[in-house]
Amino acid sequence: MVDAHLIQISLISWGKENFRQFPWRVTRDPYKILLSEVMLHRTQAIQVVPVYKQFVNIYPDLPTMTQASKSELHNILYSLGLRWRIDMLHQMGSDVVRRFDGKIPVAKEDLQSLPGVSEYIAGAVRVFSWNLPEALADTNTIRVIGRLFGLKIKDSSRRNRLFRDLLLALLDLENPRLYNYALLDLADKVCMKKQEPACEQCPLKSWCLYAQQNN
Numbered sequence: 001m002v003d004a005h006l007i008q009i010s011l012i013s014w015g016k017e018n019f020r021q022f023p024w025r026v027t028r029d030p031y032k033i034l035l036s037e038v039m040l041h042r043t044q045a046i047q048v049v050p051v052y053k054q055f056v057n058i059y060p061d062l063p064t065m066t067q068a069s070k071s072e073l074h075n076i077l078y079s080l081g082l083r084w085r086i087d088m089l090h091q092m093g094s095d096v097v098r099r100f101d102g103k104i105p106v107a108k109e110d111l112q113s114l115p116g117v118s119e120y121i122a123g124a125v126r127v128f129s130w131n132l133p134e135a136l137a138d139t140n141t142i143r144v145i146g147r148l149f150g151l152k153i154k155d156s157s158r159r160n161r162l163f164r165d166l167l168l169a170l171l172d173l174e175n176p177r178l179y180n181y182a183l184l185d186l187a188d189k190v191c192m193k194k195q196e197p198a199c200e201q202c203p204l205k206s207w208c209l210y211a212q213q214n215n
């Protein structure tokens with residue numbers, strides 16, 4: 001039997017001992033968090049760290065970034081690849097100035113109306129900037145949920161209603177930021193994709209069907 005409240009407490013308590021340290025986790029500035037999420041798309045965090053630091057050093061806020069030319073942005077971002085990101089950031093900056101008076105919008109539909117802002121990125125900006133209750137569904141968080149409930153995991157599972165409902169049902173509504181950091185970090189460090197999950201170290205093992213079936 002899964003107890004959502006106990007899972008939340010266990011997960012956040014594990015997180016406080018194990019959180020990964022990233023420069024975009026020490027800010028609540030939605031511009032910087034949006035920037036980091038765009039950079040992290042399909043790119044490893046370790047690659048993003050130096051680029052992110054350089055970028056926010058040169059362009060510390062959105063008005064400054066919107067003054068930059070595409071080639072100036074390219075000079076910093078080229079090492080991350082995915083050229084669409086550069087065009088998209090340029091366009092996104094102009095859109096925010098034109099449509100939202102230069103402020104990153106809070107409403108999810110407004111965020112998702114910006115170029116390149118997916119449902120995941122919009123949710124990440126809301127939860128990490130403003131601590132709003134968002135259950136972030138990506139391949140990593142869905143893998144943990146799938147194993148926890150003994151579900152078969154496919155590429156399409158992050159769009160599957162059951163997975164998303166379970167992810168939402170476990171969300172800590174009082175501490176969504178810490179909860180999401182902990183779930184993402186657990187997926188990276190313990191409930192791994194390319195190696196066997198380290199269930200003996202996992203704070204969720206007593207509820208986890210995968211751990212019970214493979215013990």
Ligand code: SF4
Nearest residue numbers: 191197199202208211
């Ligand atoms: S117990 Fe194992 S399979 Fe289950 S969530 Fe933890 S690491 Fe993943």
